[in-house]
Amino acid sequence: MAETVVGGPDPRALRVPGAERQQAARLRDLTTGGLVKSGHTDPADWAGLHPARTRNPRGVPGIQIDGYFPDSSRFNTLHEWNHDAQFVIRLPDRWNGKLVVTGAPGVRRQYALDFTISDWVLARGYAFAATDKGNSGPLFYRDGDEPGDAVAEWHRRVTELTLGAREVVGQRYGRRPERTYITGISNGGYLTRWALERHPELYDGGVDWEGTLFRPEGPNQFTYLRTALKHYPAFRECGDRAAHAAMVAAGFPAGFEFLWEFHYTTYWDLTQRTYRAQFDPAYHPPTEAGRPFCRSGSPHCDADYDYAARPQAVKDAVAKVSLSGAIGKPLITLHGTLDVLLPISTDSDVYADLVGRAGRVDLHRYYVVEGGTHVDGLCDVFPGRLRPILPCYRRAFEFIEAWVEAECEPPPSGSWRGPGPATWSTAARSRGD
Secondary structure, X not given: OOEEOOOOOOHHHOOXXXXXXEEEEEEOOOOHHHHHHHOOOOHHHHOOOOOOOOOOOOOOOEEEEEEEOOOOOOOOOHHHOOOOOEEEEEEXXXXXXXXXXXXXXXXXXXXXXXXXXXXXXXXXXXXXXXXXXXXXXXXXXXXXXXXXXXXXXXXXXXXXHHHHHHHHHHHHHOOOOOEEEEEEEOHHHHHHHHHHHHOHHHOOEEEEEOOXXXXXXXXXXXXXXXXXXXXXXXXXXHOOHHHHHHHHHOOOOOOOXXXXXXXXXXXXXXXXXXXXXXXXXXXXXXXXXXXXXXXXXXXXXXHHOOHHHOOHHHHHHHHOOOOOOOOOOOEEEEEEXXXXXXXXXHOHHHHHHHHHHOOOHHHEEEEEEOOOOOOOOHHHHOOOOOOOOHHHHHHHHHHHHHXXXXXXXXXXXXXXXXXXXXXXXXXXXHOOO
16 A cells, blocks of 8 residues: 655755756656646657557656756757756655666657556556666767667666665655666666666566567577568568568568568668667768668668678677576566567567576566567557557566565466466477477
């Protein structure tokens, strides 16, 4: 049951340790229903991440702190600060003694999970903290001095925010959180995995929604996105069977080709070029992030990028941000079978194997969401053909709470076809069975 907090310090008296700048406000409503009206969120940050029919709780009064930590990059233009390492912390008047921390998905900013996660956990009494990860937007790869530095900075930023949020929670409520959970979508899911591997002492558990997988030996996005860029145009233009077979072999599910055009025009090309520019800027020296939608066979085209043949320095850059599976606290992973940005067979199946090889399978549950894709907003673009993951995510969060706080183990890893996961061996799926 949530604890009623009466009074409390002036919001202006709260200080986030290490923050270079901050501004605090007491608000009538910390959920997006009120934040949009008061100007304390940006709907563009969370556009497309949830189905239109989603109905969220409203009317959670409390304090919001916006600010940034010291940083030298300037990609985040929110509040006209033009400063990265921005964060938001929300402290509801009725607090349940716990904290949720997250990092933005993709290259979005700190408000990206306001609708999908913040609204729901705030209504349940949680304090909430989110970071822009230290760089955002399509030019994020310009950050850092060496290849891989921009992504590696995400680690520092989520750790920095966790420590700062725990302290400011203590200032607000007179005690630090009893439980701290980390969670996120896509790149935020990657950070959830990383945090539970590298800093399990800071967290009690986490929920990873389709986290990105970086592995220096592969698979990683460079080992399959180039296949999509090379072969999808031939399939689209003339139904080339060999091109289609290459796509399926790379992990893009057959029978759901309706998703491929959207991802080609929106995600595949931009993701390949910008992340390749982060880890391997020397591949296309005339243009820093390559040529958009270049055709296979043209010079230095990302459709022909051969990760395996690139210098060892490129693998070393990816190794900076690689995962091992050696989680130190309970973790629940969710991934949709129709994810065609981070195909499940080259991502979460592999991560589940890593967890097993690290001997941590007792700390992991892996739920495969049948019909789920990378962003739930596509459920509206293709009505009746996709399943939203958000309801499964919220149920999984309840599972992690019960697992951590009541030692009630969640259902075994398996395929999520109904209200709860059905038993299905993760090991069997990860072998491709």
